Amino acid sequence: MAVLGIRMFGDPILRQRASEVGEITDLHRKLIANMIETMHEAPGVGLAAPQVGVLERIFVYAVDETVGAIINPEIIVHSQEKETDIEGCLSLPGLSYPVERAVSVTIRGLDENGEPVEIDADGLLAVVFQHEFDHLDGVLFIDHLPGDMRKEALRTLRDQALGLTVPSFAPAPEERL
Ligand code: NI
Numbered sequence: 321m322a323v324l325g326i327r328m329f330g331d332p333i334l335r336q337r338a339s340e341v342g343e344i345t346d347l348h349r350k351l352i353a354n355m356i357e358t359m360h361e362a363p364g365v366g367l368a369a370p371q372v373g374v375l376e377r378i379f380v381y382a383v384d385e386t387v388g389a390i391i392n393p394e395i396i397v398h399s400q401e402k403e404t405d406i407e408g409c410l411s412l413p414g415l416s417y418p419v420e421r422a423v424s425v426t427i428r429g430l431d432e433n434g435e436p437v438e439i440d441a442d443g444l445l446a447v448v449f450q451h452e453f454d455h456l457d458g459v460l461f462i463d464h465l466p467g468d469m470r471k472e473a474l475r476t477l478r479d480q481a482l483g484l485t486v487p488s489f490a491p492a493p494e495e496r497l
């Protein structure tokens with residue numbers, strides 16, 4: 321297994337839509353094992369394939385001792401009820417902002433062996449599923465912020481890119497998705 325490089329904000333791959341996986345092969349299983357190792361090493365609680373430069377609809381997660389991968393995920397139920405929690409992202413180091421998400425979701429997809437999975441999630445797991453699912457459509461958590469907060473986030477990212485500031489703090493591990 322290997323720790324993979326994580327693509328950072330500004331890399332165009334983070335803004336592209338990932339493709340559905342056709343046949344699941346040993347290469348996918350190897351990618352998933354490497355993504356899990358990369359997520360643990362970060363450390364973080366979720367990681368989507370585009371974040372390691374692969375435009376396929378796959379993500380991994382690790383919440384409360386449960387580690388898994390979902391291929392071709394679909395969120396089939398979003399609760400009406402919403403909740404706001406602090407989120408960060410491994411591709412946007414140093415940023416964390418409150419994001420409003422559905423409190424619970426039901427997700428459906430395939431595991432690394434091609435077996436169908438369906439999971440009812442709430443709490444952090446529901447946040448991770450929504451955040452990682454977004455990555456597969458080229459959506460980043462800052463896209464969900466209200467205008468002023470989003471502008472501040474983009475300013476911070478620009479200053480980092482220009483080398484004017486370095487990420488001065490890292491979000492807590494459970495806020496890195
Ligand atoms: Ni992320």
